[in-house]
Amino acid sequence: MNETVGIVGAGAWGTALAQALASSGHRALLWARSVELAAAIQRERRNDMYLPGVDLHPALVATTDPAALDPCAALLLVTPAQAMRAVLGDLVRFLTTPRPLVLCAKGIEQASGRWLSEVAVDVAPGWPVAILTGPTFADEVARGLPTAVTLACADAGLGRALAGLLGSERFRPYWSDDPIGAQVGGAVKNVLAVACGIAQGRRLGENARAAVITRGYAEMRRFGLACGAQAETLAGLSGLGDLVLTCGSTRSRNTSLGIAIGEGESLADVLAGRRTVAEGAHTAPILLQRADALGIDMPITRAVNAILYDHAPVDAAIAALLARPFRPEE
Numbered sequence: 562m563n564e565t566v567g568i569v570g571a572g573a574w575g576t577a578l579a580q581a582l583a584s585s586g587h588r589a590l591l592w593a594r595s596v597e598l599a600a601a602i603q604r605e606r607r608n609d610m611y612l613p614g615v616d617l618h619p620a621l622v623a624t625t626d627p628a629a630l631d632p633c634a635a636l637l638l639v640t641p642a643q644a645m646r647a648v649l650g651d652l653v654r655f656l657t658t659p660r661p662l663v664l665c666a667k668g669i670e671q672a673s674g675r676w677l678s679e680v681a682v683d684v685a686p687g688w689p690v691a692i693l694t695g696p697t698f699a700d701e702v703a704r705g706l707p708t709a710v711t712l713a714c715a716d717a718g719l720g721r722a723l724a725g726l727l728g729s730e731r732f733r734p735y736w737s738d739d740p741i742g743a744q745v746g747g748a749v750k751n752v753l754a755v756a757c758g759i760a761q762g763r764r765l766g767e768n769a770r771a772a773v774i775t776r777g778y779a780e781m782r783r784f785g786l787a788c789g790a791q792a793e794t795l796a797g798l799s800g801l802g803d804l805v806l807t808c809g810s811t812r813s814r815n816t817s818l819g820i821a822i823g824e825g826e827s828l829a830d831v832l833a834g835r836r837t838v839a840e841g842a843h844t845a846p847i848l849l850q851r852a853d854a855l856g857i858d859m860p861i862t863r864a865v866n867a868i869l870y871d872h873a874p875v876d877a878a879i880a881a882l883l884a885r886p887f888r889p890e891e
């Protein structure tokens with residue numbers, strides 16, 4: 562089935578998804594906000610700014626014209642989470658009919674505390690919404706390495722149809738009817754990856770990393786269940802799967818941000834030196850606020866917040882975690 566699919570956001574992940582779709586027989590229209598970036602992609606057939614080293618498929622076309630997306634069967638939204646509301650709001654004015662919106666960012670909107678699926682409903686009421694998430698380093702997807710994702714949609718029939726549209730042998734969607742659960746995993750794992758990075762930066766060892774992943778998963782689960790997520794979703798690709806990938810690799814931008822903080826850099830300095838997004842730094846405060854409002858204990862998330870935003874010395878925050886009373890594992 563050859564369709565035209567729109568991908569909104571020409572960073573690493575948007576470009577990788579466009580490349581995967583083009584490689585599987587679709588026409589991939591990649592919308593960039595920067596005229597220079599779209600022109601460079603068209604001219605050089607590369608996006609060396611965000612996804613270096615990948616030769617782009619001829620069926621991938623970059624544009625800055627929102628109206629050019631009108632023929633698309635579905636739109637993948639792949640800007641950073643905090644930009645999604647504004648970008649989608651601008652876009653819908655140029656499109657004649659509703660079509661499925663597939664949300665690919667990982668995070669919670671800071672200003673409102675809302676899930677991105679709720680933001681999409683605010684901005685584009687009546688448009689069907691799905692979540693694409695899971696353990697997916699962009700460069701591996703772009704290079705055609707095998708990858709499995711969660712495709713979550715409240716309308717199970719649409720989820721299945723979107724899996725058929727977006728999937729291929731090398732990019733395998735597993736559908737789910739739990740969009741909240743899928744979003745919990747993607748948002749929380751980034752904060753936990755910052756924590757793992759901090760532990761790594763302080764040279765706390767492999768045992769400590771396993772402890773942060775596992776006790777972090779307990780935080781994700783408590784919070785997710787309180788938000789109405791299904792336990793199976795949290796244990797799947799979008800939750801545990803992505804947590805393991807992100808926390809296990811220094812290629813993760815969230816883990817590497819944590820490493821830099823653990824080694825003594827300030828958050829401001831780390832962010833100033835980067836062009837690409839590390840969502841965990843944006844998610845941590847609003848995640849903690851939501852957890853507190855629900856009465857959910859998230860000590861690792863609290864420690865990350867204290868280090869990033871309350872000037873807590875790293876060693877003091879770690880000592881406070883280690884001094885917590887012993888308790889049953891569940």
Ligand SMILES: NC(=O)C1=CN([C@@H]2O[C@H](COP(=O)(O)OP(=O)(O)OC[C@H]3O[C@@H](n4cnc5c(N)ncnc54)[C@H](O)[C@@H]3O)[C@@H](O)[C@H]2O)C=CC1
Pocket residue numbers: 570571572573574575594595611639640641642644648665666667668697698699700836837838840
């Ligand atoms: N890179 C990866 O491996 C994966 C990333 N994601 C998620 O996808 C989302 C996007 O990530 P990446 O593409 O990796 O980020 P990136 O940092 O590589 O690129 C972000 C893109 O968004 C654009 N952008 C930034 N602010 C914007 C704004 N205010 N309005 C419009 N466009 C704006 C940038 O110009 C850039 O093209 C994030 O939520 C990330 O967590 C999800 C899975 C994998």
Ligand SMILES: O=C(CO)COP(=O)(O)O
Pocket residue numbers: 667695696697698699751754803806807812813814815816838839840
């Ligand atoms: O979400 C990702 C992998 O699934 C990418 O992780 P980072 O944003 O930490 O690089």
